[in-house]
Structures are given as C-alpha cells and as structure tokens.
Amino acid sequence: MALIEENPWSRRKEFLALNPAGTLPILLAEGDVPIVGATVIAEYLDETRGVLKRDRRLFAENPMDRAEIRRLVDWYLGKTESEVTRHLVRERALKPLMPDAAGGGSPDSTAIRAARANIRQHLKYTNWLAGTRHWLAGSRLTYADLAAAAAFSVLDYLGEIDWRDNAAARDWYMRVKSRPSFRPLLADRVRGLAPVSHYADLDF
Amino acid sequence: MALIEENPWSRRKEFLALNPAGTLPILLAEGDVPIVGATVIAEYLDETRGVLKRDRRLFAENPMDRAEIRRLVDWYLGKTESEVTRHLVRERALKPLMPDAAGGGSPDSTAIRAARANIRQHLKYTNWLAGTRHWLAGSRLTYADLAAAAAFSVLDYLGEIDWRDNAAARDWYMRVKSRPSFRPLLADRVRGLAPVSHYADLDF
Structure with a gap:
C-alpha cells in the first residue's frame, strides 16, 4: 500500500471524482474503488482482512x-x-x-x-x-x-x-x-x- | 420499543450517565445497555436483527x-x-x-x-x-x-x-x-x- 499526499483545499477535479465530499482519508481498494472516510475504511479493512486475524x-x-x-x-x-x-x-x-x-x-x-x-x-x-x-x-x-x-x-x-x-x-x-x-x-x-x-x- | 423524549440541552445527570457526550439518539438495548449514536445503533440493529431479514x-x-x-x-x-x-x-x-x-x-x-x-x-x-x-x-x-x-x-x-x-x-x-x-x-x-x-x- 502506498501513501498519496493530497491537499483537500486545492479541490483537484480527479480528487473530487473519488470523493465528492472532498475529504480525507480515502483508501483505493481492489480495482482502485475509493473507500471514503476513516470509519468506513476501518469497517472495510475489518470485514476483508480483520476477521482472519483472531x-x-x-x-x-x-x-x-x-x-x-x-x-x-x-x-x-x-x-x-x-x-x-x-x-x-x-x-x-x-x-x-x-x-x-x-x-x-x-x-x-x-x-x-x-x-x-x-x-x-x-x-x-x-x-x-x-x-x-x-x-x-x-x-x-x-x-x-x-x-x-x-x-x-x-x-x-x-x-x-x-x-x-x-x-x-x-x-x-x-x-x-x-x-x-x-x-x-x-x-x-x-x-x-x-x-x-x-x-x-x-x-x- | 418505547420512545423517550429527551432535551439534551438540559444535560440531566441520568442522561449524561448513559452518554457522557450528551448527544442523541441512544438505544437502550438488552439489559438497558446504552447504544450511542445513529450509525452505531444502525450497525448494532443490523448485526443483531438485520442479518436474519434476507x-x-x-x-x-x-x-x-x-x-x-x-x-x-x-x-x-x-x-x-x-x-x-x-x-x-x-x-x-x-x-x-x-x-x-x-x-x-x-x-x-x-x-x-x-x-x-x-x-x-x-x-x-x-x-x-x-x-x-x-x-x-x-x-x-x-x-x-x-x-x-x-x-x-x-x-x-x-x-x-x-x-x-x-x-x-x-x-x-x-x-x-x-x-x-x-x-x-x-x-x-x-x-x-x-x-x-x-x-x-x-x-x-
């Protein structure tokens, strides 16, 4: 996983296409599908990875x-x-x-x-x-x-x-x-x- | 399930004991355990009831x-x-x-x-x-x-x-x-x- 820095205040078009709310963080998951927001990312990671961690x-x-x-x-x-x-x-x-x-x-x-x-x-x-x-x-x-x-x-x-x-x-x-x-x-x-x-x- | 009205701005002691953040909604679940916040309640209801609803x-x-x-x-x-x-x-x-x-x-x-x-x-x-x-x-x-x-x-x-x-x-x-x-x-x-x-x- 790589970290991409983004200044949300620049409101880049490509960034707003990933998340129209214009907020961070965003996880680009499998197939570069954007998973938006810290709690949503946490739930996603738990569902796809965490359940196996005992x-x-x-x-x-x-x-x-x-x-x-x-x-x-x-x-x-x-x-x-x-x-x-x-x-x-x-x-x-x-x-x-x-x-x-x-x-x-x-x-x-x-x-x-x-x-x-x-x-x-x-x-x-x-x-x-x-x-x-x-x-x-x-x-x-x-x-x-x-x-x-x-x-x-x-x-x-x-x-x-x-x-x-x-x-x-x-x-x-x-x-x-x-x-x-x-x-x-x-x-x-x-x-x-x-x-x-x-x-x-x-x-x- | 019964609906209890609460004015959060009154900051009642009994209410703050259920949720120190002083916010609504709160669900009093099994055993009157407080489940706090709309999204947390939604996840809880899905996990305990929703999965059976197909x-x-x-x-x-x-x-x-x-x-x-x-x-x-x-x-x-x-x-x-x-x-x-x-x-x-x-x-x-x-x-x-x-x-x-x-x-x-x-x-x-x-x-x-x-x-x-x-x-x-x-x-x-x-x-x-x-x-x-x-x-x-x-x-x-x-x-x-x-x-x-x-x-x-x-x-x-x-x-x-x-x-x-x-x-x-x-x-x-x-x-x-x-x-x-x-x-x-x-x-x-x-x-x-x-x-x-x-x-x-x-x-x-």
Missing part, C-alpha cells in the same frame, strides 16, 4: 462490544476532532501551508483558545477509560485506541497536551507509542513545524 | 457495497447535518423551545442564510444518486435511504426544499414516504411549529 483483530466479535468500540471511535474522530483537533491543526499546522484564497493566513487566536479549553475534558475522559479498562474499549487493543492515539499524537506533536495529572492516559499512550505499528508514524513531520521535544520519546 | 435487510452482504452505504449514511448524518440540517433545526425549531440560558432566543438569520445556500448542493447530489441508482446506494432500499430521508423530511417539514427542478429526488422521496414504516413519522409534529402544507402528502 486475537490480533482490532474489532470485537460481540455486537455490544462492537458498539462500544464504534462509540469511542466516533468520540475521538467526531467529537474530539470537532471540539479540539480540527481547530488546532487548521490554525497552527495548515494555515501556514495554505494559500490565502483557500483560507490560509494568520492563526485565529480565539479559535485556538476555545480548542485549548476543550482539551482538558477529552484528556480527563481518556484518563478515566485507560484507568478502568487498560485499553480504551476493554482488555484488548482496538480501533478505539487507534482513533484516540491519532488525535492525541497530533495534539502532542503540537505540544498541546499536559500529561502530568493524567497518569493513566499517559501510560496508555506510552503503550501505544511503543507498538511496532505506531513507531514509524512518530517519525512523520509537518513541513515548517517541529514537534515538541518529547514527541517521539517512548518514555515522556 | 431481502428486507437494510444493509448489503458485500464489503464494498457496505462501504458505499456507510459513505452515504455519513454524508447525510454528517455532512448534510453539519452544513444544513443542524443550523435550520436549531434556529427554527429548537431555539423557541430552549430557555435563554441554554442557547434559546431569536433565530440567527446569518446561520439560516448560510444553511439555505448549502441545501441546493445536497439536493442536487441526491437527485443524481436517485436518477442513476433508483435507491440511493443501489437497487435496494438501505440505511443510506433512511439517513437521507431523515434529513430531507426535517427540511421538508420546515418548507426548506424546492423539489421542482429535482424530479428524481422528488420521485425517490415520494417512494420513501409511501412506505408503511415511514408514514407514521409524517404524523409527528414539533410543538408550536406547523409543517409546510404538502408535508404529509404522498404526492406533492
């Missing part, structure tokens, strides 16, 4: 456990994204890369302040989940952990997370960071924006 | 067809909701019912205007889907049709939809409205807000 599967067997995993994926990719991550990424990481006509320019400090005020609640909830369940949806690593780690690694890169009073969340994130599948992601860099110094440290 | 199932067998259904459900419950429905419902239907402290009061005409400007695109896309596919995700009725019909019935209630130049979408919505499962919904009313005159007509 105890390494990122989803559960039981419908109620599956509902809990999906609820948490929606929490981190929906609620955390719209209350926190999207705003900080747009203002701090994307605007410097975007042309003015596409919405680039100076960061909006009001949006940054509002997003920062919301982080604490999301971190506290994650701390509670990690403290009661080991992995966020239960005793095994699932898509819920990957969704949460995606949000937190972006926020941590930007130096927006104060881990000090959230030992269970910190311990959970350290376990995610230590996994062979996650470690290469920690080497990714945003052009022109260095990560916080502890970003790639497994013990932070 | 040709009356609202989901597909094939992973790629399932991905297309999920993409469209996310379109209508995510994109249409955040670009159109949420704003018109909040400004026109909920604000008159909400206390000022919870965000009630006079409608914001800028928000209404922005939402109205976006409707046309969603209607046009639906018209294209209905014109090429009969039902929105293919040859059979699926969750994609229910998600779209949920958005459009709310907008139609509010008189926000101009069906005239979108014959295929209109014909599709007429077929949805005619179904025995959908017709009782057309009798629902928002307190203090009458629907547009053609709202419950099967031929409009």
Whole structure:
C-alpha cells in the first residue's frame, strides 16, 4: 500500500471524482474503488482482512462490544476532532501551508483558545477509560485506541497536551507509542513545524 | 420499543450517565445497555436483527457495497447535518423551545442564510444518486435511504426544499414516504411549529 499526499483545499477535479465530499482519508481498494472516510475504511479493512486475524483483530466479535468500540471511535474522530483537533491543526499546522484564497493566513487566536479549553475534558475522559479498562474499549487493543492515539499524537506533536495529572492516559499512550505499528508514524513531520521535544520519546 | 423524549440541552445527570457526550439518539438495548449514536445503533440493529431479514435487510452482504452505504449514511448524518440540517433545526425549531440560558432566543438569520445556500448542493447530489441508482446506494432500499430521508423530511417539514427542478429526488422521496414504516413519522409534529402544507402528502 502506498501513501498519496493530497491537499483537500486545492479541490483537484480527479480528487473530487473519488470523493465528492472532498475529504480525507480515502483508501483505493481492489480495482482502485475509493473507500471514503476513516470509519468506513476501518469497517472495510475489518470485514476483508480483520476477521482472519483472531486475537490480533482490532474489532470485537460481540455486537455490544462492537458498539462500544464504534462509540469511542466516533468520540475521538467526531467529537474530539470537532471540539479540539480540527481547530488546532487548521490554525497552527495548515494555515501556514495554505494559500490565502483557500483560507490560509494568520492563526485565529480565539479559535485556538476555545480548542485549548476543550482539551482538558477529552484528556480527563481518556484518563478515566485507560484507568478502568487498560485499553480504551476493554482488555484488548482496538480501533478505539487507534482513533484516540491519532488525535492525541497530533495534539502532542503540537505540544498541546499536559500529561502530568493524567497518569493513566499517559501510560496508555506510552503503550501505544511503543507498538511496532505506531513507531514509524512518530517519525512523520509537518513541513515548517517541529514537534515538541518529547514527541517521539517512548518514555515522556 | 418505547420512545423517550429527551432535551439534551438540559444535560440531566441520568442522561449524561448513559452518554457522557450528551448527544442523541441512544438505544437502550438488552439489559438497558446504552447504544450511542445513529450509525452505531444502525450497525448494532443490523448485526443483531438485520442479518436474519434476507431481502428486507437494510444493509448489503458485500464489503464494498457496505462501504458505499456507510459513505452515504455519513454524508447525510454528517455532512448534510453539519452544513444544513443542524443550523435550520436549531434556529427554527429548537431555539423557541430552549430557555435563554441554554442557547434559546431569536433565530440567527446569518446561520439560516448560510444553511439555505448549502441545501441546493445536497439536493442536487441526491437527485443524481436517485436518477442513476433508483435507491440511493443501489437497487435496494438501505440505511443510506433512511439517513437521507431523515434529513430531507426535517427540511421538508420546515418548507426548506424546492423539489421542482429535482424530479428524481422528488420521485425517490415520494417512494420513501409511501412506505408503511415511514408514514407514521409524517404524523409527528414539533410543538408550536406547523409543517409546510404538502408535508404529509404522498404526492406533492
């Protein structure tokens, strides 16, 4: 599988043909059929690959456990994204890369302040989940952990997370960071924006 | 199954215990376990009931067809909701019912205007889907049709939809409205807000 970089704000015709919503991510599956959106891709990969993975599967067997995993994926990719991550990424990481006509320019400090005020609640909830369940949806690593780690690694890169009073969340994130599948992601860099110094440290 | 009305803006303690995100809908499943969120509920109902329904199932067998259904459900419950429905419902239907402290009061005409400007695109896309596919995700009725019909019935209630130049979408919505499962919904009313005159007509 190869990674293709796309700037959704350019609204390329070929890109909109794959997904008229103009959003990422898109998986080009068998026959280059576009599978659109993170949760849709996760379900597709589980149905076509995950069911064969047994105890390494990122989803559960039981419908109620599956509902809990999906609820948490929606929490981190929906609620955390719209209350926190999207705003900080747009203002701090994307605007410097975007042309003015596409919405680039100076960061909006009001949006940054509002997003920062919301982080604490999301971190506290994650701390509670990690403290009661080991992995966020239960005793095994699932898509819920990957969704949460995606949000937190972006926020941590930007130096927006104060881990000090959230030992269970910190311990959970350290376990995610230590996994062979996650470690290469920690080497990714945003052009022109260095990560916080502890970003790639497994013990932070 | 019984329907329990909940005002999420009241943020009742018992309600937040069921869903700390404070959002609707919630299904109280076997043992009163809360299943949270429209898409999570749909997946749960399909896994526990739908698989037995054969040709009356609202989901597909094939992973790629399932991905297309999920993409469209996310379109209508995510994109249409955040670009159109949420704003018109909040400004026109909920604000008159909400206390000022919870965000009630006079409608914001800028928000209404922005939402109205976006409707046309969603209607046009639906018209294209209905014109090429009969039902929105293919040859059979699926969750994609229910998600779209949920958005459009709310907008139609509010008189926000101009069906005239979108014959295929209109014909599709007429077929949805005619179904025995959908017709009782057309009798629902928002307190203090009458629907547009053609709202419950099967031929409009």
